[in-house]
Amino acid sequence: MNSLSPTRRQVLVGGLAAGAALALPACSVTGTKAKKGGNGSGTGTLQALFMQQAGYSTKDVTAMVNAFHSANADIKVTPTFVTYEALHDKIVSAAVAGTYDVVLIDVIWPAEFASKSIVADITSRYPADWTSTMLGGALATAEYQDKQYGVPWGMDTKFFYYNKTMLAKAGVDAASLDTWEGVLTAARALKSKGVIKYPLSWSWSQAEALICDYTQLLGAFGGTFLDGSGKLTINQGGGVDALKWMRQTIVDGLTNPASTTFLEAEVEKTLNNGQAAMGINWTYYLGTSNDSSGSKVVGQMAVQQTPSGPGGKRPGCNGAMALSIAQGSKNQDAAWKLVDFISSEQQLDQYAKDALPIWKKSYDTPSVVQSAPATFAAAAKQLDDLILRPQIANYNGISQVIQVELQKALLGKKSAQAALDDAVKTATPLMA
Amino acid sequence: MTVTTRLERPVIPPDARRPVRRRRGRQGRLAAVLLLPAAVVVFGVVLYPVVRTGIVSFFEVNSATPVTTPFVGLRNYHDIVDNHEFWATLERTLYFTIVSTGLELSLGMGLALLLNAPLRARWVFRAIVILPWALPTVVNGAMWRGVLNAQYGSLNAALTQLHIIGSYHSWLGSPWGALNMVILADVWKTTPLVAFFLLTGLQSIPAEIYESARVDGAGVVRMFRSITVPLLIPSISIVLILRTIDAFKVFDLVYVLTRGGPANGTQTIAYFTYVQAFSDQRFGYGSALADVIVACILVLSAVYLRALRRTEMSLL
Numbered sequence: 062m063n064s065l066s067p068t069r070r071q072v073l074v075g076g077l078a079a080g081a082a083l084a085l086p087a088c089s090v091t092g093t094k095a096k097k098g099g100n101g102s103g104t105g106t107l108q109a110l111f112m113q114q115a116g117y118s119t120k121d122v123t124a125m126v127n128a129f130h131s132a133n134a135d136i137k138v139t140p141t142f143v144t145y146e147a148l149h150d151k152i153v154s155a156a157v158a159g160t161y162d163v164v165l166i167d168v169i170w171p172a173e174f175a176s177k178s179i180v181a182d183i184t185s186r187y188p189a190d191w192t193s194t195m196l197g198g199a200l201a202t203a204e205y206q207d208k209q210y211g212v213p214w215g216m217d218t219k220f221f222y223y224n225k226t227m228l229a230k231a232g233v234d235a236a237s238l239d240t241w242e243g244v245l246t247a248a249r250a251l252k253s254k255g256v257i258k259y260p261l262s263w264s265w266s267q268a269e270a271l272i273c274d275y276t277q278l279l280g281a282f283g284g285t286f287l288d289g290s291g292k293l294t295i296n297q298g299g300g301v302d303a304l305k306w307m308r309q310t311i312v313d314g315l316t317n318p319a320s321t322t323f324l325e326a327e328v329e330k331t332l333n334n335g336q337a338a339m340g341i342n343w344t345y346y347l348g349t350s351n352d353s354s355g356s357k358v359v360g361q362m363a364v365q366q367t368p369s370g371p372g373g374k375r376p377g378c379n380g381a382m383a384l385s386i387a388q389g390s391k392n393q394d395a396a397w398k399l400v401d402f403i404s405s406e407q408q409l410d411q412y413a414k415d416a417l418p419i420w421k422k423s424y425d426t427p428s429v430v431q432s433a434p435a436t437f438a439a440a441a442k443q444l445d446d447l448i449l450r451p452q453i454a455n456y457n458g459i460s461q462v463i464q465v466e467l468q469k470a471l472l473g474k475k476s477a478q479a480a481l482d483d484a485v486k487t488a489t490p491l492m493a
Numbered sequence: 494m495t496v497t498t499r500l501e502r503p504v505i506p507p508d509a510r511r512p513v514r515r516r517r518g519r520q521g522r523l524a525a526v527l528l529l530p531a532a533v534v535v536f537g538v539v540l541y542p543v544v545r546t547g548i549v550s551f552f553e554v555n556s557a558t559p560v561t562t563p564f565v566g567l568r569n570y571h572d573i574v575d576n577h578e579f580w581a582t583l584e585r586t587l588y589f590t591i592v593s594t595g596l597e598l599s600l601g602m603g604l605a606l607l608l609n610a611p612l613r614a615r616w617v618f619r620a621i622v623i624l625p626w627a628l629p630t631v632v633n634g635a636m637w638r639g640v641l642n643a644q645y646g647s648l649n650a651a652l653t654q655l656h657i658i659g660s661y662h663s664w665l666g667s668p669w670g671a672l673n674m675v676i677l678a679d680v681w682k683t684t685p686l687v688a689f690f691l692l693t694g695l696q697s698i699p700a701e702i703y704e705s706a707r708v709d710g711a712g713v714v715r716m717f718r719s720i721t722v723p724l725l726i727p728s729i730s731i732v733l734i735l736r737t738i739d740a741f742k743v744f745d746l747v748y749v750l751t752r753g754g755p756a757n758g759t760q761t762i763a764y765f766t767y768v769q770a771f772s773d774q775r776f777g778y779g780s781a782l783a784d785v786i787v788a789c790i791l792v793l794s795a796v797y798l799r800a801l802r803r804t805e806m807s808l809l
Contacts, residue, residue: 090552090562091545091776146752150772157557177556177774267754319643319663321755331644458773468756472667 096389668758
């Protein structure tokens with residue numbers, strides 16, 4: 062070997078040293094900087110991130126985007142659709158790269174995204190009359206520390222759906238479904254008369270869907286997430302009762318035990334295949350049950366307000382979503398035009414049966430109400446009484462802790478009290 | 494075993510020396526230019542992130558676009574060791590790795606022996622066997638999720654129609670069951686790869702050894718134990734190391750099949766790191782976890798190489 066040329070070891074060490082030198086931060090440990098956004102020229106191409114699950118369907122969104130294109134010839138929108146479970150992580154990982162201009166966020170994320178500068182503050186873009194024309198419950202969807210970080214898009218809450226035909230077969234009166242106790246009685250009747258083996262179907266998989274179901278029952282049983290000082294209180298009172306109730310329905314054979322692997326799509330499928338008689342789901346579900354291409358129960362499903370618990374309370378889980386402009390977007394003016402357009406009353410009224418409109422006037426417009434009369438009747442009562450999940454910056458981490466502990470209780474590995482105590486213990490340090 | 498001989502440098506007449514050096518210099522430049530893309534990939538895509546991850550693990554980084562990143566020294570590593578969930582996850586990952594690799598090795602050995610047999614349409618069997626491995630892992634995960642579905646999966650349908658089980662079972666419903674189902678999906682996909690590795694090794698064993706053993710009166714089992722296995726040690730050690738590393742890092746299968754559930758029952762160390770780093774945005778903690786994974790894999794590989802170097806046929 063030529064003594065002048067470097068040995069293999071020297072090359073390796075030199076390379077590592079060069080790599081380390083490059084890696085040493087010039088201005089930041091991670092080597093990335095927050096992308097500086099810009100207003101842009103109000104024209105150009107926009108990348109928009111949507112969800113293809115519940116809420117507005119892919120077809121709805123594509124139609125809205127096409128309408129936007131007709132009205133704004135100089136802006137081109139490229140929509141991307143992901144499942145809800147992938148949406149949060151996609152927004153976070155795309156934030157550094159600045160991939161998307163408009164992103165769809167869930168009501169539980171404004172605190173996290175606003176505090177980590179992932180979405181832009183658009184308080185100044187809000188027209189003044191929105192405070193009076195938008196639904197009160199909708200206005201707070203994307204609000205954090207008195208600033209607006211998005212425009213609400215698709216009010217949603219979980220309604221209670223039941224199969225009229227099956228209930229009639231078991232001789233159950235639908236009026237008795239007004240309370241959860243009545244629902245259990247109905248389920249027992251359905252099971253004992255052999256109408257259906259597992260009358261209830263829920264979305265209790267280890268995902269946010271489980272927290273949504275738990276939230277609705279937590280409210281019904283009079284529990285709360287946080288107390289006045291911001292401490293978790295799910296391991297007290299109504300929080301424990303709700304979880305005990307959930308577990309008991311599995312033990313009694315009234316809830317399909319596979320529910321712990323279900324998301325809302327599986328609840329939809331079991332109800333539409335006649336493999337369940339009752340369940341809670343988002344607004345979109347009723348439309349799918351009447352779609353003959355996928356449903357065996359066309360015309361059999363009915364919707365009503367979520368049942369009340371022992372104390373008479375019956376808040377619905379606030380599952381609203383909002384359209385936000387990414388902090389790193391270089392085209393924020395054009396992005397605002399898109400957001401403003403597709404959240405306008407004219408657009409949302411057309412798809413009212415998939416997600417509830419955010420405008421007060423829509424609920425008084427006969428044509429809109431007639432598009433989904435049963436849903437609107439239930440919504441009129443339920444939208445006034447919604448329960449919010451905690452609006453804290455690290456909600457994602459806390460939700461995961463609670464999901465695991467709820468699952469352990471539902472699978473019978475721990476008692477409800479022990480599971481919730483552990484959840485509070487593990488989640489409290491993450492709340493800081 | 495190679496034999497090296499030292500070559501005497503030939504005596505070059507002075508007037509011929511310059512052209513030789515110029516040719517060597519030009520070849521050196523050409524070599525450098527051709528190696529440049531590979532160097533960019535290795536240093537840019539492999540070494541730079543590794544070094545950067547190591548650095549980030551000593552800081553507290555709580556956002557993809559952080560404003561402040563205080564130096565915290567070994568606190569992230571300390572938090573890992575103190576975290577009960579981490580040890581449970583490590584245990585689960587070790588279980589997955591050992592069972593998955595063990596099953597793949599034994600089934601792969603059986604498959605390799607079968608594929609080595611002198612059958613007429615051997616190439617057909619080899620083509621069919623390789624199909625599971627050709628499937629992308631994400632597709633594999635999605636397929637098994639459909640097969641194992643509690644309401645309308647084909648596994649439930651097949652087993653109830655064959656009267657092996659009485660009613661539909663929720664295969665992914667319990668933490669323990671789900672973990673074993675993930676192992677099943679992984680073994681189904683990767684056994685062909687292991688089989689082909691071992692098949693190559695089998696084919697390099699000369700037939701005369703078997704003949705002479707048969708003449709000496711050795712039975713099939715004795716031949717397998719004393720001839721096949723020792724001569725296959727290099728192939729087995731390659732397969733073991735590769736599969737152990739891959740099984741330890743398993744992520745996409747878990748993400749598609751169970752998303753870590755139920756009750757974190759299928760949460761492997763790679764999925765745990767992903768959730769901490771990218772979902773919860775604890776990048777400092779996640780980087781420390783990544784470094785811990787690397788350390789574990791190195792330890793496992795060292796154990797294997799040590800254990801397998803007892804025979805002359807080892808890699809070392």
